[in-house]
Amino acid sequence: MPASPLAPAWLSFPEDVNALRPLEWAAGVSRSENDDALSIQGISVTDLAAEFGTPLYVMDADDFRARARAFKNAFDAAFQDICGGVDVYYAGKAFLSFDVARWVKDEGLRLDTCSGGELALALRAGLDPENIGLHGNNKSKAEITKAIEVGLGRIVVDSLDELERVSQIAEQLGKQANVMLRLTPGVHAHTHEFIATAHEDQKFGLSMVEGDPLLDGAGEVEGKSPAAVAVSRGLKDPNINLLGLHSHIGSQIFDTDGFALAAERMVTFLGAMSQDHGVVLKELDLGGGFGIAYTEQDEPRTPEELSTQMAEIVKSTCAKVGIESPRISIEPGRSIAGPSTFTLYEIGVRKTVIVDSELGDSPRHYVSVDGGMSDNARPVLYDADYSAVLASRTSQADAIISRVVGKHCESGDIVVKDAYLPADLTAGDLLAVPATGAYCWALASNYNYLGRPAVVAVSGGEAQLMIRRETEDDLFDRDLGAK
Numbered sequence: 001m002p003a004s005p006l007a008p009a010w011l012s013f014p015e016d017v018n019a020l021r022p023l024e025w026a027a028g029v030s031r032s033e034n035d036d037a038l039s040i041q042g043i044s045v046t047d048l049a050a051e052f053g054t055p056l057y058v059m060d061a062d063d064f065r066a067r068a069r070a071f072k073n074a075f076d077a078a079f080q081d082i083c084g085g086v087d088v089y090y091a092g093k094a095f096l097s098f099d100v101a102r103w104v105k106d107e108g109l110r111l112d113t114c115s116g117g118e119l120a121l122a123l124r125a126g127l128d129p130e131n132i133g134l135h136g137n138n139k140s141k142a143e144i145t146k147a148i149e150v151g152l153g154r155i156v157v158d159s160l161d162e163l164e165r166v167s168q169i170a171e172q173l174g175k176q177a178n179v180m181l182r183l184t185p186g187v188h189a190h191t192h193e194f195i196a197t198a199h200e201d202q203k204f205g206l207s208m209v210e211g212d213p214l215l216d217g218a219g220e221v222e223g224k225s226p227a228a229v230a231v232s233r234g235l236k237d238p239n240i241n242l243l244g245l246h247s248h249i250g251s252q253i254f255d256t257d258g259f260a261l262a263a264e265r266m267v268t269f270l271g272a273m274s275q276d277h278g279v280v281l282k283e284l285d286l287g288g289g290f291g292i293a294y295t296e297q298d299e300p301r302t303p304e305e306l307s308t309q310m311a312e313i314v315k316s317t318c319a320k321v322g323i324e325s326p327r328i329s330i331e332p333g334r335s336i337a338g339p340s341t342f343t344l345y346e347i348g349v350r351k352t353v354i355v356d357s358e359l360g361d362s363p364r365h366y367v368s369v370d371g372g373m374s375d376n377a378r379p380v381l382y383d384a385d386y387s388a389v390l391a392s393r394t395s396q397a398d399a400i401i402s403r404v405v406g407k408h409c410e411s412g413d414i415v416v417k418d419a420y421l422p423a424d425l426t427a428g429d430l431l432a433v434p435a436t437g438a439y440c441w442a443l444a445s446n447y448n449y450l451g452r453p454a455v456v457a458v459s460g461g462e463a464q465l466m467i468r469r470e471t472e473d474d475l476f477d478r479d480l481g482a483k
Helices: 045-052 061-083 097-105 116-124 141-149 161-171 226-236 257-275 301-323 333-340 378-381 472-477
Strands: 028-029 038-040 056-058 086-091 110-111 132-134 154-159 178-185 240-247 283-288 326-333 343-355 360-369 398-406 414-422 432-433 454-459 462-467
Touching: 038 045, 038 132, 038 154, 045 414, 045 432, 045 454, 045 462, 056 061, 056 110, 056 301, 061 086, 061 097, 061 301, 061 326, 061 333, 086 333, 097 110, 097 116, 116 141, 132 141, 141 154, 141 161, 141 178, 154 161, 154 432, 161 178, 161 226, 161 240, 161 414, 178 226, 226 378, 240 257, 257 301, 257 333, 283 333, 301 326, 333 343, 360 414, 378 414
Parallel strands: 056 454, 086 110, 086 326, 110 132, 132 154, 154 178, 178 240, 240 283, 283 326, 360 398
Antiparallel strands: 028 038, 056 343, 343 360, 343 432, 398 414, 454 462
C-alpha cells in the first residue's frame, strides 16, 4: 500500500510497521524474542496489562535515573572550570511522585516545585529544603509562608508585586527569604505559543525592556526596566536575600540558538547590574525546555551538546562584560521524565472513513483506545504529535494511515493524530504510545468520571506498582452527596 496523501509531510511511510525508533523509547524497551510483543527490561506488555490493567503508564525507572545522571555529569563537566559545576533542578511539574523525588535526590539533583502540593511532597519525601525551589506567577500567602518557614533554597519571584509580598511575609516571620528573580529575556523560542515563555506578551517574568510607564515617577527607578527595579529593590531590602536571576524561554525546544541568546542577554544584564550596584549576583538559572523525541520529526540534543554550547556562551559573555561567572543551574524536567515512559492502551472500536483529499478519496483508519484526553491532554492543549505501535504482537499487514482516538465524549479527543499502523488491528490488541512520561500523568483528569491510570515502574527487570489506579470509591469519596 502506498503512502497516504492524508499523512503530514514529516511522516514517512514505514519500511517496517513493527520497528521502534530508539530516540522515542526508554533504553529498556524492545521487542520480545518469544512472542514479538513489546517488552520493557524483558517483561512483556501483555503480562503488564494482565496484572495492572490498561490504560497504564509504564516507566523504565533505570532509564529515568540514567537520564538524570547524564544531565548532571555533562553539565558539571562542561562548567567545571567556569563556575565549579552546575545545580540541576528536576522540574517536578513534568512528573512527580515520592519515588521520583527520592531518585532525584539520590542522583544528586535538586527539585523545582511550583505549588504548595509539590512542595509538600518534596518535604515529605525527605529532600533538604535548601535543595528545593518554588516557582509560580501567583504564589499564595500560604505557599510563600511555608517556603520561608522551612528555609527553602530559592523562591523564584515573578513580578514586582510578588517581590513586595515575599518581603512582607518574611518580615512578619522574622526571616530572610532566598529569592531568584525570573526575567523575560525577549527570546521567542521556536515552539508552541502556549509553551513559549520568554517573550513579552505573556504572564511570566519581569520584563527587561526599559521605560515601563507604570514605573514613571518612581524616583530612583524612573526609566528603568521592571527587571532592573526588582534587582535594586531586592538588594536594598533587608528581608530579601537576593541570590540571582532566572530565565526560561519555553518548552520542547530543539534550536539551541534560543538558549545561547537567552544566556548572553542574562549574563550581559548581570554585568549591567554589577556596574549599577557594585555587586555581582551569585546565581544564574538558564531554565530548561530541552526538546525530546515524540515522533520522527524530533531530533533532540544530547546533554553533552547542550552543556558544551551553553558553557561556551556563558564563559565568553562573562569575559566580555568583565564579571566572574555566577553559579549556573538548569531545569531539564521533560528531558528526564518524558522518554522514560510509554502509555499502554487496549484497542476497542475501529472504523475506516473515506476522506476527500487533493489526490482523490483516501481512507483513514480510526482506532479507539480505552483512555484518551484524560490521561494525555497534550494533543488537545498544544496540538502535540505522538507516535504509536502495535504492542501485543507484530503484524505483516499493510500499513494504513491511522488516527488513535480516546473514549471521551469530545471530537477533539485525539491521542495520536497521524500514524501508520497495521491494517489488521483488532479489538483486544495492545497499543503503546512512547514519550508520555512528562505532563501526561501530571495533567491527567477525571473527565467523564474516568479514574486516572496506574503508574508501573520497572527496575532491574522487576515491575512494581508506583501509583495505583483510581477506583470508583476514590472518585466518589470527595462528593459529600455520596455519603
